[in-house]
Amino acid sequence: MAEVISPTRMNLLQRRNQLRVAQQGVDLLKRKRDALVADFFKVVRESLAARESLSAACRDSYVALSLAKAWEGREALEAAALPAGREILMDIEIRSLWGTRIPEVTLPEVRRPLLERGQNPVATSARTIESASNFEEVLTAILAVGATEVKLRRIGEEIKKTTRRVNALEQVVIPRLVSETRFISSVLEQRAREDVFRLKRIKKKLEAKKSGA
């Protein structure tokens, strides 16, 4: 149900003020969206590169792992992996881009020297060591993909939200304010014309009365 508007001068000033603010808001939001889109494409390029390096690392690593498994046996390889588990901690810093909180992940060094993996060099073959080292690279690539895709999702969500706001302002709020301003102006103008007309009639009557007297 449409809101009933009192066609007063105060409401007209208020609507004009709101219209100016809304137009400034659209302008600001469009600039924010442009900045976010520029950042989005930069992160898309990073993300594609990270995906590509992940695919390349996986391709080489799985072949090397298969060869190691064939030579050492699944048992020996699984045994080598048993004590190698660990926790990997990452530094995540929150950057603000036009008020949007975007996580910047600092990738930790995942590759470990032979002895830090807990593997016994006497009992672990060079193929297994190479395979473990390859998969540490795969892990690094997975973390890089994760870091860029989280950023990408955040920026993408923010672009969608900003676009929705711009559309709402441009297609709903501003047209409503414009039509309300027009309505109030036309009513006020009509009233002014009626006042002028009424005053002219009164003046005429007063003049006729004076000349008759």
Next chain:
Amino acid sequence: MPDFPYINARVRAMRSRLLTAAQLDELLGAPTLPAFLQALASTPYAGDLQEALVRFEGVRAVDEALARNLHRTTRKILGFADGRPRALIEVVLLRWDLVNLRVIVRGKHAGRSGDEVMAALLPAGTLGEAALKEMVTAPDIAGVVGTLEAVGHPFAPVMAEAMAGYAGNQDLLAFELLLDRAYVERGLRQTRGRSGDAAVLREVLQAEIDAANAKTALKLGSAGGLDEEALLRFFIPGGVLLPADLFLALSASSTRASAWRRLRINGFPIRDLPETPIEFERALDLATAQALAGRYSGDPLGLDIVIGYLALKTYEVANLRLVARGAFLGLPREAVRREMVRV
């Protein structure tokens, strides 16, 4: 009391069931894993493959079938030997016990589940499936040592000694190194004496120690950053071609070339030093495989036949695992052939 002439006659009969070069080529020619499985089903591995395919699928089923077959083979050889020949064969099979104990200890150290550890075991050594299961279900490493003592396994005393150190510092690497040393020390102790069989086994063990030390030296050399004391921690004494000073020289890049020349003079089986540890291992594995398989045509009344047969069988299993993976991943046939050890 069966002696080597009887054992060797049985082993020769088993040798006839190893795959021929033509059969291996046929398997290598399989374009896909299902085609490989079909071809493997017409070899002596058919029974094991059928049983494995009930529980697993794909490459995992092949792994299971080959492990089961290897296990049955070693149990069969042990089954028709006793006395001194059995003791010598057990020394050969102890390497699988060493692998299994390492898996169990690592699993306990890392707090892995019993199923996970059990899946990584290969019961091809002297420890049977029941003993291994008992150890896997033990709550901690002390429980594993207790089970080993109960079955009277030769590694029980050294495991107890290693356990005492481990209880204090939780150093798994020290534990494993003690076990590795105990394996060769026991093997060399068992092969003292002048008998031909003991000498054969001693030679095999010493070659194994030299190979392991050479591989370790190059791996540690690639890792870098270790002082002499730290490096010597990984040296296994008991070899003949590679003493401790040569081990140290081989692990340092500045002295590697001269150490390699000395090693060649000592009679090390590889001519040139390959560039990477993987290439070195591939070349050394091939030389070792050829030397071990060559023993099959050694003394017909001695331990050589058993050692040669076990080497042929082990490399056949490794080659089949490789071919299965090649078929699964669609690797070029020539690439798979290059990785294979043909003896």
